[in-house]
């Protein structure tokens with residue numbers, strides 16, 4: 247099975263391999279048609295393609311059809327940045343006003359980073375942002391400036407995750423993320439959904455016709471299942487199944503903390519109602535940024551962090567494992583590979599993207 251980059255080819259999953267540049271251009275063009283200015287469309291497209299490059303296809307260009315629907319329904323506002331609700335210096339309260347999260351999230355981080363450098367810390371409450379995508383993107387902005395950042399995020403879209411001990415979905419995939427600079431080495435970037443897996447990964451698996459391992463999902467009747475379709479399409483009784491949290495009660499606790507901090511404390515709100523069919527995905531994000539230089543521990547922090555990393559790496563490989571991997575490494579490895587060899591997009595996802603573009607064309611016709 248041979249392929250050239252950019253060719254449309256058939257693999258066992260019916261996919262095509264597209265160079266990142268080409269994908270950025272194509273997504274920019276679609277997002278512009280949602281009403282975005284060119285600069286906004288380019289920034290949103292670059293963020294989505296970066297998620298694909300980082301190995302997180304769930305938060306990549308496959309989100310575009312959802313964004314198109316959200317704009318058409320009036321749930322996502324193109325060309326809309328953050329509104330400052332409160333600014334005390336080290337405390338920022340920002341309203342995302344349903345703008346593209348790839349824009350509002352970057353604005354929030356730019357402001358927070360500047361304040362953290364000034365004051366040593368900054369807490370940024372960002373509410374009512376449309377989908378922020380891969381949260382690690384924001385931690386990477388902070389660590390690039392030598393800053394620590396911690397993010398708690400809630401998701402207002404569909405209650406797709408079941409509480410530990412519960413039998414149906416009650417909240418979103420609520421990601422949390424911690425970015426820590428590691429001296430002159432690549433940073434630690436821990437970034438994951440508090441569900442056992444991200445909802446978008448179930449869409450990708452469903453589109454590929456794959457089953458998922460035990461312990462990920464319950465069906466519409468609260469029974470364990472391996473079928474990712476239960477959280478992607480309505481089931482026989484019109485209801486969806488649900489994802490489970492990672493780490494049993496511990497993951498559930500973290501998911502709840504994300505809802506309380508990312509939703510309640512930011513002012514964006516928590517989920518406590520029945521599901522609807524609206525396509526918008528709103529995120530609330532509470533971010534804390536710390537400058538180790540201002541804290542006065544920069545030298546010992548860098549020394550101790552590197553010593554701990556060295557210590558971890560001396561651990562012998564567990565049988566049948568790839569050895570110790572640090573958070574952030576898989577994404578950097580995927581980027582190096584996909585920048586070089588292109589990004590595989592399965593045909594179901596590609597058809598959804600084309601259908602979304604066609605909807606926008608008919609709107610302008």
Ligand code: NAD
Pocket residue numbers: 302304305377378379380381382400401419420421423435436437438439440442443444445447529570571572573574575576577
């Ligand atoms: P995941 O399960 O792939 O975990 C990713 C994290 O684990 C990364 O920090 C990665 O570096 C680390 N990691 C991976 N393999 C490792 C290993 N062998 N050893 C040590 N660390 C390892 O991620 P996920 O839960 O599927 O989340 C994917 C993305 O979805 C994230 O970027 C998240 O922010 C995003 N997300 C966004 C939303 C939203 O509403 N905006 C909601 C949920 C998830």
